Amino acid sequence: MATMVAGSNAALTAENPGLGGVMVAMGWQIVPSNGPQSELTSLAIVCGEDGRALSPEHLVFFNQLTTAGGGVRFTGGEEGAPGATHDQEQIDVEFGLIPAEVAKIAFLAYVDPEVRGPGTFGAVRSAYIRLARPDGSELLRFDVPELHGDRIKAMMFGELYRHRDDWKFRALGQGYENGLAGVSRDFGLDL
Structure with a gap:
């Protein structure tokens, strides 16, 4: 297993021949408070070469569980299951079902x-x-830095991306102070 830092890249399929897909898990802890507590929601956005969502149907989250063709599928969290790692959310990606226009x-x-x-x-x-x-079995992990969290309303944890005929992963930890409005603008969605 490799531990990554913000901005680093890791080869997936080139270094793991026969790897047909991955489970992408996200997790966090919320510090209890006496007032309203933040509730996080995860999502995956499937993008083209321009870095924008291919369509509104290329957004995967709790209310839209899969993309057409099933290449990206929201599976929820496994917290409390036997042997679970306490992931809050899990998204399965099957590389063979991802259309060629997905970057x-x-x-x-x-x-x-x-x-x-x-x-x-x-x-x-x-x-x-x-x-x-x-x-x-875990391939890699990125622990997101805790920077200026009191101003951040959305966070891009990382991205899978094509590199020639292979898939790689980039650790990001990019925060959005403007929350879903910033995500919508960057990815060309109406959220």
């Missing part, structure tokens, strides 16, 4: 203002994204 898949989490009111990443600790083989 990258971005993995984000945002503070959902509709669940418990407005909030920030200020109460979020130990956020991470990890990639594992279908058998559950």
Whole structure:
């Protein structure tokens, strides 16, 4: 297993021949408070060469569980399951089902203002994204730095992207102070 830092890249399929897909898991802890607590929601955005979502149907989250063709599939979290790593959210990616026009898949989490009111990443600790083989063995992990969380309302944890005929992963930890509005603008979505 490799531990990554922000901005680093890791080869997946080139260094793991026969790897047909990965489980992308995201996790975090929320510091309890007496007032409203931040509630995070994760999502994956499937993008073309221009870095923007191919269409609104290329957004995967709890209310839209899969892309057409099933290449990217939201599976929820496994917290509390036997042997679980306490991931909050899991998204399965099957490389063979990803259309050729897909250049990258971005993995984000945002503070959902509709669940418990407005909030920030200020109460979020130990956020991470990890990639594992279908058998559950971990390939890599990125622990997201806790920087200016009191101003951040959405966070891009990382992205899978094509490099020639292979898939790679880039660790990012890019925060959005403007939350879903910034994500919508960057990815060409109406969120």
